[in-house]
Amino acid sequence: MTRNLPDLLAPAVAVLLVAVVVAAVAGAWPPFVAVESGSMAPELERGDLVVVTSTDRFPWGGLVGATEPGAPTTFGRAGDVIVFDPPDDGERPILHRIAFPVTAGEDWTERADPALLDGDCVTIEACPAPYDGYVTYGDANGEYDQSAGIAPVVREEWVTAKALFAVPNLGWFRVGVDAAIARVGVLPTAVGVGGLAAVVGGVGALVLGRVPVWRERRVRRERGDRPDRSERNDREDRDR
Numbered sequence: 001m002t003r004n005l006p007d008l009l010a011p012a013v014a015v016l017l018v019a020v021v022v023a024a025v026a027g028a029w030p031p032f033v034a035v036e037s038g039s040m041a042p043e044l045e046r047g048d049l050v051v052v053t054s055t056d057r058f059p060w061g062g063l064v065g066a067t068e069p070g071a072p073t074t075f076g077r078a079g080d081v082i083v084f085d086p087p088d089d090g091e092r093p094i095l096h097r098i099a100f101p102v103t104a105g106e107d108w109t110e111r112a113d114p115a116l117l118d119g120d121c122v123t124i125e126a127c128p129a130p131y132d133g134y135v136t137y138g139d140a141n142g143e144y145d146q147s148a149g150i151a152p153v154v155r156e157e158w159v160t161a162k163a164l165f166a167v168p169n170l171g172w173f174r175v176g177v178d179a180a181i182a183r184v185g186v187l188p189t190a191v192g193v194g195g196l197a198a199v200v201g202g203v204g205a206l207v208l209g210r211v212p213v214w215r216e217r218r219v220r221r222e223r224g225d226r227p228d229r230s231e232r233n234d235r236e237d238r239d240r
Helices: 005-026 172-184 186-223 229-239
Strands: 032-034 049-053 081-084 094-102 133-137 159-167
Touching: 032 172, 081 133
Parallel strands: none
Antiparallel strands: 032 049, 049 159, 081 094, 081 159, 094 133
């Protein structure tokens, strides 16, 4: 069966439309984040796909730390989980939980959990807070990001999205693409992904196109009708 280009591209277009709809509702692009480490385990494991929203998107707007009154429960614990990207650090965006907000000049270690500190305000570079922002941490890490040197105090403008929920294991494709880009570059990866999408889309379109034919043949068999020429040819091919 011959398939034209629109038939081959239909599955890919459908996936893109779903992503666009999710982005329109969530107010963020891309609306998905792949978990690339185990720092948020056990609720978020490497390879999970997290659906995110804009930080000001109703009804999910606002940022609330784990220690604040009325903090929402996200991935089994109190506090919003955010995606933030400190500029000029050369690292990928971080998906961690907000502990509490801080103000410029504050010795935030005084109200921190001692179990998540390695030192005091004299020895921790991010203390006192150099500006208004947030102290953050990974659920599986034993220390605040700002105490461990993972990230500075997080400015609100560095926060790109807030996590809503996760789907296990659906993020492996994104993780793989990122690894390929790091290894061979953007262009070869794009060519490879495009070729894979075309193959998968073509096979999917072919299978979907055969469904009505298979259904019609089954109905004829149930009615006791004689097979048509194409069905007889298929049988002869199988008998050879």
